[in-house]
Structure formats: structure tokens, C-alpha cells
Amino acid sequence: MQAAIDQAVTLRGVGRLYGRGDGQVTALRDVHCSFIRGTCTAVMGPSGSGKSTLLQCAAGLDRPSFGQVMIGNTDISSLSENELTKLRREQIGFIFQSFNLMPSLNARKNVALPMRLAGHRPSRVQVDQVLQQVGLGDRGKHRPSEMSGGQQQRVAIARALISQPDVLFADEPTGALDTNTSREVLQLLRSLVDNAGQTVVMVTHDPVAAAWADRVIFLTDGALYGELLNPTVESVSEQMARLGD
Numbered sequence: 001m002q003a004a005i006d007q008a009v010t011l012r013g014v015g016r017l018y019g020r021g022d023g024q025v026t027a028l029r030d031v032h033c034s035f036i037r038g039t040c041t042a043v044m045g046p047s048g049s050g051k052s053t054l055l056q057c058a059a060g061l062d063r064p065s066f067g068q069v070m071i072g073n074t075d076i077s078s079l080s081e082n083e084l085t086k087l088r089r090e091q092i093g094f095i096f097q098s099f100n101l102m103p104s105l106n107a108r109k110n111v112a113l114p115m116r117l118a119g120h121r122p123s124r125v126q127v128d129q130v131l132q133q134v135g136l137g138d139r140g141k142h143r144p145s146e147m148s149g150g151q152q153q154r155v156a157i158a159r160a161l162i163s164q165p166d167v168l169f170a171d172e173p174t175g176a177l178d179t180n181t182s183r184e185v186l187q188l189l190r191s192l193v194d195n196a197g198q199t200v201v202m203v204t205h206d207p208v209a210a211a212w213a214d215r216v217i218f219l220t221d222g223a224l225y226g227e228l229l230n231p232t233v234e235s236v237s238e239q240m241a242r243l244g245d
């Protein structure tokens, strides 16, 4: 008998409306999809197609207007704000295009911050281990302004990993980086999937970044358009050209 596929996140009939009346925008419409544990999925589509909205609904940062989001076996649509905050802290990692590090804190303190805000104090060993995991074992005392963009994004990844999240969501993680530093960050995300069994879901505009994923899903006008397995730069670019990007 075939083993059940282990889904880290499942969206069932998810829709998201913004505003009311004549000004109402449908950012997502009836999206059904799931993200398999231990895989990397890229989310692509033209500007305004709903990629960030999908990511935010899947990560529990935004609440869908309709439908259900499951993180593992938990239906997050049914959680109270406090329960959702706890689940986000413990099970979700989120990385932003602009790193969102605290400029006055060194790398160690930035990594420890979310746990400290949640009332825990991670040990120095824990923090250094996660910095080592992202290749910054020797940069713990450096502030963001003393690091390159790629290093800052790796600190942000370490900060997301400190709580050992089930899923790592990334919104344009290489959008602010040059080609070489983008590759470093993508290599790191790929190695987290391959060597640590991490689940990664990332929004990107870049076919080169998407080609690092196991699967690409495409959105148009808030709806799921299709997917590509084992994507290449060429196959992703072709699909995006078809979508009119």
C-alpha cells in the first residue's frame, strides 16, 4: 500500500476579498493546493495575481474570507487570535524581501529576538548552532550594517529557524539581492530542504530562483492556473511568458 503523502500545509477553497462594494478586490478565489513536507515550492504569477496574499493566508498572517487553511492537522481558520499567534511562533518561519532585521542588534540578538519576545531565552549554543547552519558561525557579533545583503538574509533565515518551524515561508527572499548572493541564499534554502527535511514555500518573480524548487505553482487573477514539477529556468520562463508577464 502506498504511504499517505505528508502535507505540511493544505488550502481548501481559500478566497480573500479586500474592501467592500464597488471597490472590492478579489485577491484569491477558490484556491485548493497543498505543500508536501520536505519539499520546496515556488509560487509565481504576474504582478497582482495574489501570490503574497496566498503566502500570508497559508502562514496565518492573514485570514481568508472563505475556505480552510490546515497547518499539519490544525485548521487555523478555527483558531482564536492568541492560539494563532502561538502557532505562528512555534510552527511557522517567515522571511521577507527586505530582511526586517533590527539595525541596532547584532546577529545573535536578532536571531534570539522572536523567542525573547515570546518569553523564552534561547541558549548561546542554540543561537550559535543556527547561525552555523546558515554559514555565519563567525558573524554573531556583527550588526546588519556590517554584513552584506546575502549575509543579512541568512541572519533572517537563522531567526526564522530558531523555533524549528514546520514550514518556512519566504516572500521574494532574493528580490533585494544580486545574482551571486541570490544563489547563496537559494543554495541555503535548498540545503535546508535536502539535508534537514525543511518545507519551504517561496514567492518569486525570478525563473532562476523558481528553478531551485521541486514544484512551481502559478497564479493568475487570484486563481490557481497550473503547476510545473522539476522546473527549469526555461520551462518556468515559457510558462510566465504564456501568462503575459
Ligand SMILES: Nc1ncnc2c1ncn2[C@@H]1O[C@H](COP(=O)(O)OP(=O)(O)OP(=O)(O)O)[C@@H](O)[C@H]1O
Residues within 6 Å of the ligand: 018, 019, 025, 026, 027, 045, 046, 047, 048, 049, 050, 051, 052, 053, 054
Ligand atoms: N490590503 C489590501 N487592500 C486592498 N487590496 C489589496 C490588499 N492587499 C492586496 N490587495 C490586492 O489584491 C491583489 C493581489 O495582491 P498580492 O499582493 O497578493 O499580489 P502579488 O501577486 O503578490 O503581487 P506582486 O507580484 O505585485 O507583489 C492585488 O489586486 C492587490 O492590489
